[in-house]
Structures are given as structure tokens and as C-alpha cells.
Amino acid sequence: MKFDDPLLERELAAIAKRFRKEAGKSRAQAGREMRVSRPSIFHAEEKPAQSLLKLRIRMIEAYSPFKVEGAYFFLKTKKSCGMAKDRRMSSKG
Numbered sequence: 001m002k003f004d005d006p007l008l009e010r011e012l013a014a015i016a017k018r019f020r021k022e023a024g025k026s027r028a029q030a031g032r033e034m035r036v037s038r039p040s041i042f043h044a045e046e047k048p049a050q051s052l053l054k055l056r057i058r059m060i061e062a063y064s065p066f067k068v069e070g071a072y073f074f075l076k077t078k079k080s081c082g083m084a085k086d087r088r089m090s091s092k093g
Contacts, residue, residue: 006070010048016059017045023063034058 007015020030020041027045031038036055044052044059057068 009053012053012056012060012068013045013048016056016063019060019063020045025063030059030063033062 020027025033027041028038031041034041034055040052040055041059043050044055060066060068
């Protein structure tokens with residue numbers, strides 16, 4: 001897998017699992033290091049639909065040489081709204 005291309009949020013679950021395993025950490029060890037329960041690690045890796053983005057990012061950054069950047073959300077004004085400019089906001093995990 002190339003990491004130069006943008007990744008979807010749901011792909012981060014598999015990547016977090018891959019790097020945890022490559023680091024030789026069990027789910028229980030990772031849970032202790034991340035200060036979450038072992039089931040939270042399981043859900044972060046196996047259930048991409050669950051909202052555990054921050055935990056996945058922490059795992060990737062702890063167990064790999066990579067830093068996760070992104071999760072950008074853009075808010076644009078509605079035509080019926082009286083705001084003059086577009087608002088841009090970013091959400092960083």
C-alpha cells in the first residue's frame with residue numbers, strides 16, 4: 001500500500017492494526033500504552049464504522065514512522081444565508 005495517496009478514514013483501521021502487529025504489541029499492551037481498554041483497541045481495528053478516529057491516529061503515530069495529517073472539513077455558505085465569505089475549518093485528531 002502506498003502512503004503517498006490520501007487515505008479514507010475507514011482505511012485507517014486496517015493500517016493501525018498492521019502497524020501494531022509489526023511493532024509486536026498485543027491488543028492488551030497497546031491498550032495499556034494508549035490508556036484505553038483492550039476492547040477499544042479491538043473496535044478501533046475491526047470496526048471501521050465506529051467513531052474511533054483519534055485512537056486510530058494515536059496508534060498509527062505510536063507504532064509507525066508516520067504522522068497522520070488531515071481530516072479537513074470545509075464549510076461553504078449557503079446561497080440563502082447572508083454570510084459574505086466561505087468558512088474553512090480543519091479538524092485535527
